[in-house]
Amino acid sequence: MASAAKAQVTLPVSIEDVRAAHMRIRDSIVRTPTLISRTLSALTGATVYLKFENLQFTAAYKERGALNTLLQxxxxxxxxxxxxxxxxxxxxxxxxxxxxxxxxSTIVMPRNTPTVKVVQTEGHGANVVLEGDTFDAASAHARVLEAECGYTFVHPFDDPRVIAGQGTVAIEMLEDVPEIDLFVTPIGGGGLISGMATVARAAGRPIEVVGVEAELFPSMYNRINGTDMACAGDTLAEGIAVKEPGAITSAMVAELVDDIVLVSERSLEEAVSLLLQIEKTVVEGAGAAGLAALMQHRERFAGRTIGVVLCGGNIDPRLLAYVLLRDLARSGRMARLRIRLQDQPGALYNVARIFDAQRVNILELAHQRIFTNLPAKGLSLDVECETRDRAHLDRLLAALQAAGYETRLVELA
Structure with missing residues (x-):
């Protein structure tokens, strides 16, 4: 990690490179706002400034590095x-x-890429080639086409021109909020944090840089700390689900970044939901990683003035809906109760009266008479319901149990 003893090491991207990139691209990208979130500041115990890169035309900061490369x-x-x-x-x-x-432009994607992503990319004028079942196979084919057709390969993160372009995020943040003393930045391949850390080290005052990775894909954490944790699984933060970080970015992170923290899938889900509810802004899992870190590691960041990049907003609408509904369930505003009933007339009516008395809205009912370990005259009733908060749900559970109903709350993972 970064230390004063390493300050003289020559790196492939300098602050001059980042400043030149900003001059080059600034008239062709959105100057996204950096705004304080008073509610999130109160929740995390830090002063939290959000950089809304999800407001770029393609809803992500990646435009910066791509454009800086194209213009050169x-x-x-x-x-x-x-x-x-x-x-x-x-x-x-x-x-x-x-x-x-x-x-x-030609973009090579794995054959299993969701159609919506193919269509969106073609909509921007690219020739999309579907090849291979994995990203590695698609990347290898892109290199073949590069050699055959004379194309210029633009790496998503391991290129000094791309890194310099991504660093322009930090230039704008410090221009807008000079008092920021800590950047909390998602890490996938490492391009964004490498560029931002370059700016932080040239600020003339201490600005700490902390990276964030999903627990399921701790690739840069492994590289820097010499660990060997698995990089696999279905993470909400697919934009930073990188198995192998870049060679250039790894060297820059080792030199410039102070720390890397890992966040759970639950923290990522909560952060996506909070940003929609509090800031009224849609972010993808990777875009919410910075806030997830502030919430999961509160003691690490308390009292600091923190700049967090909402680096992207491209999340599938169905996935967003699932995340929001799961958050409602975890907060007690939506619940599924499993109630044991006797299979006789009036049983459902009697239990429904308790829901009515507690002013709880029933959303869905499901009976189970066959696939159950209850006696033949018993049945299991699943009730999906909507409550005001956890205290309201607790009152409903107490009322059901007081009436003699064996009731179990079906919990989320």
Whole structure:
């Protein structure tokens, strides 16, 4: 991790590179706001400023590094076009700005990429090639096409031009809020945090830089700390689910970043939900990682003035709906109760009267008479219901138990 003893090491990206990138791209990207969140500050015990990069045209900061790279291509390279392997925000950012600049772009995606992502990328003018069942296979094919067709390969993170472009996020944050003394930044391949840490180290005052990874994909954490935790699983933060960080970015993180923390899937879900409810803004799992860290590791960040990048807002609407409903369940505002009843007339009516008396709204009912270990004359009733809060739910449970009903709350993981 970063230390004063390493301050003289020459790195592939300098503050001059980042400043030049900002001059190059600033008129063609959205100058997204950096705003204080008083509610999130109260919840976390820190002073929290949010950088709304989900408001870029393609809803992610990735446009910055892609555009900075495109603007430095030679005329010959522009004519031949660019290529990338990506099924996410890098694909859309590169395709959008390449199309705007009249540069042909080809994006290689795995064959199992959701159709909506293919359509979105094609909508930005890219030629999408579906190849392989994994990202590694798609990336290898992109390299083949690069050699065959003379395309310029634009890496999503392990390229000094991309890193410099991503660092412009920090330049804008410090211009808007000079008092920030700590950046909490998601890490996937490491391009964003490498660029932001470059800016932080050149600020002329101490600014701590802390990276955030999902517990399921601690690849940069492993690289820096010499650990060997598994990188696998279905994470909400798919935008930072990188198995192998970059060589350039790993060196920069080792030199410039102070710490890396890991966050759970539950914290990521809670952060996505809070940002929608409190800030009225939609973020993807990776975009919520910074807030997830502040909530899960409150003692680490309490009392600091923190800049958090909401780095992307491209989340599937169905997935967002599931996240919000799960959050309602965890907070007690929605619940599924399993109630044991006798299979006789009036049983459902009698239990429903208790819900009515407690002013609890019933959303869905499900009887189970066959696949149950209850006696033949018994049945299991699942009731999905809506309450005001956890205290209201607790009153309902107490009323059911007082009436003699064996009741169990079906908990979420």
């Amino acid at each position: 291509l030679s005329d010959d390279a522009r004519g031949k076009g660019v290529i990338a392997a990506s099924a996410g925000n890098h694909a859309q950012g590169l395709a959008y700005h390449a199309n705007r600049l009249g540069i042909p």
